[in-house]
Amino acid sequence: MSRLCLILFGPPGSGKGTQAKLLRQSLEVAHISTGDMLRERVASGDSLGRAVADMMQSGGLVPDDTVNRLVEERIEQPDCARGFILDGYPRTVEQARLLETVLAAKGISPVVVHLQVDYNVIIARLSGRRQCPTCGALYGVTSNSPEVSEVCDYDGSKLVVRDDDKAEVVLERLRGYDRQTVPVLEFLKNTGVRTFVVKGAEMPPQAIARQIKWLLKERGGTA
Ligand SMILES: [Zn+2]
DSSP states (O other), X not given: OOOEEEEEEOOTTXXXXXXXXXXXXXXXXXXXXXXXXXXXXXXXXXXXXXXXXXXXXXXXXXXXXXXXXXXXXXXXXXXXXXXXEEESOOOSHHHHHHHXXXXXXXXXXXXXEEEEOOHHHHHHHHHTOEEOTTTOOEEOSSSSOOSSTTBOTTTOOBOBOOGGGSHHHHHHHHHHHXXXXXXXXXXXXXXXXXXXXXXXXXXXXXXXXXXXXXXXXXXXXXX
């Protein structure tokens, strides 16, 4: 049985983090979030960790070959024996190119799942969120909504829309995601990586996770 390498893509608001957690549990594979991985490496304080800390402190991006080296080491850890989910990686075409070489050398065929969501749904969801300017409590539209519309349950303050949730800010984040991700997805598809599009946010998270598992089992030839 070959090891699973699931590359999970999804824009902000697609539920990617939730899916990564659900799938990690039910598939018994590791969840590798590049952000967490870099932070852990910095915390370890070894020479590469210190180099990464310097790069991040100087505001620079961590170079592709460094990120790749870290991922390459990470997937040799025991928790990746059955497979792993890559979350937030590869982020550039160069990273994707290097990753393919690493995986090919190990005989692993990656599978891409792209959680696609209607941008209008994300904007409605995020721009419908409210925050209390007094105590910081967060309220949603469909879940965790306040008892009285637009008023904080705890202190009666009038709720506000966070700057990050304003429609134009959300749209800009989504466009940024597209600019960065579309070329990487195209590259992977063109090199023959099996790519599945799954509708995120339109079903409960558990149902989406079941659909992804089905795709991996029935259509991916893995697990
Ligand atoms: Zn409040």
